[in-house]
Every structure is written in structure tokens, then in C-alpha cells.
Amino acid sequence: MSILMVSISGIRGEIGSTLTPAVIEKYSLAFAEFIQGGKVVLGRDSRVSGPFMADIVKGCLVAAGCEVIDIGIVPTPTVQLEIEHHKANGGIALTASHNPIQWNGIKLMGGNGRFLSPENAQKVFDLADAGVQPLRSWDKLGRIVTDDQANHRHIQKVLALSYLDVEKIRKRRFKVVIDTVNGAGGMIMPDLLKELGCEVIAINQEPNGVFAHTPEPLPENLTQLSEKITATGADLGFAVDPDVDRLAIVDNNGRPIGEEYTLVIAVKLIFNKKMGRMVVNMSTSRASEDIARYHNCLFVRSKVGEINVAEKMLEIDAIIGGEGNGGVILPELHLGRDAPVAAALTLQALLEEGGTMADLKASLPAYEMVKQKVNLGNMNPDKVLEQIAQKYKNQPIDLLDGVKIDFDDTWVHLRKSNTEPIVRIISEAPLREEAEKLASRFMDEINSLK
Template sequence: MTLIKNISGFRGTIGGNNLENLTPYDIVTSISAFSRLIKENNPNLSSLTVMTGRDGRKSGKMIQSIVNSTFNSMGINVIDTGLSTTPTICWGVLNNYSVGGLMITASHNPEEYNGLKFFNSDGEFLSKEDVSKLIRYSESKKHIFSSNNSLGSISEYNRLIDDHVNAILDLDILPLEEIKKLKLSVSVDAINSGGAIAIPKLLERLSIKYNIINSEIEGVFNHTPEPLAENLIDLSKSIQVNKSDFGIAVDPDVDRLVFFDEKGEILGEEYTQVFCSDFVLSKNKGDTVSTLSSSNALKDLTISYGQNYHSTPVGEMNVVKKMKEVDSIVGGEGGGGIIYPELHYGRDALVGIALFLSLLVDKKCKVSELKSKYSRYYMKKIKLTLKDSKLIDRTFNLISENYSELSPNKEDGVRIDFDDAWVHMRKSNTEPIIRIFAEAKSQDIANKYALKIEKEIKSIIS
């Protein structure tokens, strides 16, 4: 596939031609570019240190070796945390002397993909301005490397996940003793990656019994890693067989989270943010932030607390920027990403699990009864593979013109709000596809609008 470079990082398939895939050449030029950016952003520091980590992909260890060596060749020291999670790296950068972070992951993409997620000194995704510079620098044919006397060093640190879990358990909002008294049992799908290390550490500290499937970290994912119902059939079975109180699924870098009830039914990744936000809003009043593709259920919940809801273009960086602007107390993305700024400004499945457990303390009900306590919406999601990405802008402009009387939102692709539904179509940040989201009060209506827009897009690009 084409090497994708944008606000979500750099991502591609392993091997093949350089400049077209994620090859050693592309890794070196990308890290050299990031090093240049780091030096520009920290002109007064004589010693520079970054943190690196990786998910469980087969290519991860190889890539981390190249990444670390390239940082060293640019005169930057590295703290190598080995197998980790994206939120762990983000929290770690924020809470030590690092000036940046690099997570080697392709998130929910299949195992033949890998990628580079770049973080600033606050452990947050780079700004649009810095991403533009990074892309430009990575495409340069000239990079200035350090002399022998100025090479960086590599040190290993294997307790960062423990530190991250400790920080979560130190949050004032969590009713730790009450969670322990619930005496819960859960089933977890760790998708053969960092979640297999991190989630048990958290659950054990909360006295929760657990059964983990796909816990082996051997470079192979036992199913398509995106945490969707069709990929999590084995988790559903595990919940029923083990008579678990609920189920947990994450993606390979543990920034997306979805829950299942005790019957083995998925609650939907759109509701992860709703559940966690409900607990936060019940303790502290403030605004919430999510994306244009997120469910209206969070908006309804926020309004029910007398607070303001804000939407942004898709992308963690966009959500965090708005959260800071409005001093939001909780935010995230509809794809199962929760951001709790008291810990750090990044999607974090581990803190999401802790907030969900806290909600169960307050609600005193079975997980299967939770969803009925919130606005009920149904969503239809469609992916359209791109043959020519140059047609996207023209396609979206034509769609927007066709529905001009509804004043479409064009901040991120096109979002159209109908009387009984909304549809959002946008180019993916992580794959060469168009994503179509439709939401309504019934599945039939959501399906109708999604399929209608899909048909219109196909007629334009065919």
C-alpha cells in the first residue's frame, strides 16, 4: 500500500519498495526528520532524550532497533521500553525528562502493517504545523547526522507499564475499595499485544479475576485486530463459558476499548466514551469533546448534566486541542477512545477500564442493563476502497452540493444532518479508504442513509 503520512503518524505495509511502503529506508528518513524537528523545538537543551515502545507485531522489534539507532545517530538518547502501549508511552513522556516519544504500531490495522506514532514533550500527538514539517523533512534527501563524539545512547526501562498503572490507581476520582468489593470476573481479548501485559497488571491491583484470550505475544494476531463484533466472536464465547461479569477488548496498542455484557453481547465501541464520561460527569461538571463521527449519545448525556458538548474533526490531536480550548473534563473518539486529562491528554484504554469499573460501583446493575440507561442509537459503518485518492475532494464537493439545503459540515470530509439521522463521510487517516458513518434511532434508518450515500459516492468515482 501507499505509505500514509498524516496527523495520526506514518503507516504502511512492511517491505517492498522504499517510498511506497514502510521499509528500513523510510524508517531512517522518518526518524531523522523527527530528530531534526525535536532539535528545532528544543534549541536550548544540550542533551535530548526520547522514549520508544512497540506493540506485538512481528516487525516491531526490527523497527525499534532501527528507530533507536537512528535517534542515536542524530545525537539523541533513547529510553527503550520494549513491548508497551501507546498510552503508556504518552504518559511516560509527560512524566519524565523526555522531549518526545515514538510508538511503533499500526494500531487496529492487520499484522502486515506497522507504523510510527510521534509524540511531543507533553506526550501528545504533534500539532498540524509540526506534522507538516515532519512530512517535509522526511522527504528531504539530506540529513545531518552526529559525529562520533556526539552520538546518543540507549538505556532500557521495563517498568513503565507498572508506573502507568500506579498513576491510574492514584487518581482521586476512582473508588478503589468499592471496586474491589464488587468481586468481579472478566474475560479479556488482548489481541496478542501490549494489552496482554498491561491489563492483568491493572486488574490484579483491583482484585478482579480475569481470563485472557489471545495473550501470547509471538508476532501474530489471532484475528483481525480492530475491536469490532465480527472480530471478537471468541471473546463472546469466553464470557459465556467462564460466566464472566463482562468482557473487555482492546486494539494492539491499547488506545481503543470496547466492552461486552455478561451475555457475550458487545455494547458497541461508540458507547465506551458514553459510559466513562457518565462516571466523570457524575463527579465533576464540565464540557465534553468528541468527533464528528461519534454517537449523539454522548451529546445527549452531556446536555443531561447541563454541560456543553463539542465536536471536532476526527483525530486525537483535534480532540485534545478542543479539550484544552474549552477546559473539557473528559473527551475522546467514538471508536472506543477515552481521554481523561487528569492522567494525560491521550486515548487510554487502561484508564477507560478503571472508569468503567467505577461506573459499575455507582450503577449497581448488571452490565447488560447499562445501555438502557442512555439514549439508544444505531450506527452503520461502511468502508470504500480508493482507486484514485485524487477524486475524493471532487466527490465530497459534489455530495455537499447535492445536499446544500441541509448546510453540510465540511470541517472533515462531509457531515450531513438529516431530520432522522446523520451521515459523515471522510477519507481515513490510517488506510486508503473512504469511511461512511450513519447514525439514527433505528438500525434500518441508519442502514438506509449509509447505503444511499455509498451508492452516490460510487456513481461519482466509478
């Protein structure tokens, strides 16, 4: 049965089931009350349900006295940048990220261009549950302004990054296949790559919201991209999710290198150029940590969730960070995951390495990650995690977000789900067989507690 997911990642549900017009209205009015009016940037991905959702959101915000700046179909990070550009009080991105076509969602952002902190998100949710309706009289209604230049501005800001030598990248003339899965990426990724002098072969570019394949950019969903790379002799391929905050890379042999390595490549590039601090979440590969330690740079982990990473980056003044799902955060531009940034940094790294994409991947610390989940039935997930933590109390252990246990060259991270009676198990080791064995071991240990 479908449920409405309400978390620090926003509100997500299935159209025609849990994400209804009434639900959209409820959270739109609550957000308007939270930001106390003013400018609100509104963008969306290409989902078929996007237009009707945008109409409801705009109507609610105008009724609450807000000025809505409608920037159309754009990446989620573009909405974040446009909040800063327009000096808005907040922003809303209508997207369900990597979820299937029947889903959509509402991502809420503050006037700082970042997602709402957990505390502020909860304030919005409480206002929504209270049924607030901050409606204005006829003479104090808001208005709608359209702006179709947001994607262009995003591209120009990426091209201006200090870590890029744009002219040298252009001279290299990389041949790149880009799969935008009929999402918002079709509006920005091919144009960015062309600006970087690439020969671009775009597949699934039309942003019609009818996704050509399962939209999460995992290896099993990238077969069409892999085949196109080998057929055309491309240097590499990129794939993004529908709202373009995650980037996956496929090498010149048509082999996906794994989403974890998008961030690893960016980290290696940045720390080769300057010393600094970095932040990743608890489930991100040790490969980034290895590179940071090699360069004697401070490496910090945060709770899972983009806003948690971003807040920690701000706190310690980090110069790079992100999550192992292909999400790269570069504060020089903004504190949010950004696939266009990740793609540009990858091309710069490939230029500097001088070899093929496969060569670049081979130069990085080698790890394999396995993800499993255990159905708990009637067991209390907090009790389960508590018992595991007690059993391994003599190992290096971190309880910041679930239970993470470090071994010599492996680790395992156990987290409970907020929406299902399950515990997620993420393990990593130098070899896949070792990672699978470690995950199975903890699955068995949890099952033995039943």
C-alpha cells in the same frame, strides 16, 4: 498494491514492502532533527517486526545525539505518559495500531506527551523528504537507557484517578475476561484488573505479536471473548487493540455493546460527578452528545483524529473526550486515548449502576451506526462533497471535516479518503434499519453523480 501511509496518525506500511529499513531511517533522522536532540522515549507493541524496527530507530537517534529511553513493549498511551515522566523532548511508538500483522508503523509525539500537531507532523515529513541527516561526531553520540517500569507507573496513575473508588471496586470482585490479542495489552491489562480486585480470565495474553484473530476490536472479531464470557459466567469482557489505546466491551450475556459505547459509559460517569466540557470527533455517536446535553454540559466536535480531539480539548479545557472507536481521553491523566483508563472507568460505572453490564448498556441512549464506502473511480472527491453540501444546504450541516448533515434523530457524515479514491459514509439512527437506509441513500446519491 501496498502503499506507505503518511498522515497525522504517523507512518504505516507493510513490512518487506513499503515500510523498509530505509524508510524507518529516513523518518527517525527527520524526527531527531525536528526535536533537536535530547531525550526520546521509545516504546513498541508486540509485533514480530518490532525488534528490528526498534534497533534501527535507536541507532538513528543515537547517531543524531539523542538519549533513547527504551521502555520496551508498552501501550501507546504509556509512551505518552513516559515522555512526561522523563521530561523528554519527544517520543516514538512503533505500532500499526489495529492494522493486520504484516503492518507496522511509527507514531511521533512531542515533548508535551501528545501526538504531533498536523503542522509539526508536516515539518517532520518535509525534513524526511529533504533527506536530512543530523549525524553527530563520535564524541557527541547519544546513548540508550532502558526502563522496565513504565507499565507499572501507568497502572499506578490509573489507580490514583479521582473518579475511582478503588477500594469499593476491589470489594465488588468483578469477574472479567480480557482479550489482549497477543499485543502490548498483555503487559498491562491483566495486572491492572488484578489491582482492581478482579477475578481475571485472560485470553491471547502472550505478547508475541502473532495475533489470535483480526486485531481491530470490532464485534465480528470478538467471538472467542464472547464465548469465554458465557462459559465462565463473567460479569463482562474487555478487548483491546495491539497498542492498547482502544477498548471494546462485551456484556455479561456475551454480546458486544459496540465500541461507541465505551466512551458513552465514561461520559455518563464523569458528568454524573461534575459539570464540564467535552470534545468528540465528527463521526462519534450522538449518544455522548445526548448525555452531555442532559447534564447541560458544553459539547464540541472536532475533526477526526486523536490529535485533533486532544488539541480542541486543551483549547476549551474539556474534562472528558475521545473518539467512537473505543478511545477515551481523560485529561486528568493525559491528553491521549487510553484503554486502561477506559476499563477502570467502566468498572466504576458498573459499580455505581449496581446492575449487570447489559443493564448499564440498556440505560444509555440507543443508536445504531453503519459505515459504508463508495468507490469514486475518476470523480474528484472534493467536487462530490461540494455537490452533496449544496444539495443539503438547508439542513443543519457541518463542513469542518467533510460533510456532516443532521436530521431530526439521524445524521450522516461523508469524508474522503486521503489514500484511496473513495468517500466514506457513516450514518447513525435509533434503529439499524434506519441507519442502513440512510447510508444506502447517500451511496445512491453519490453514484448518481458518476
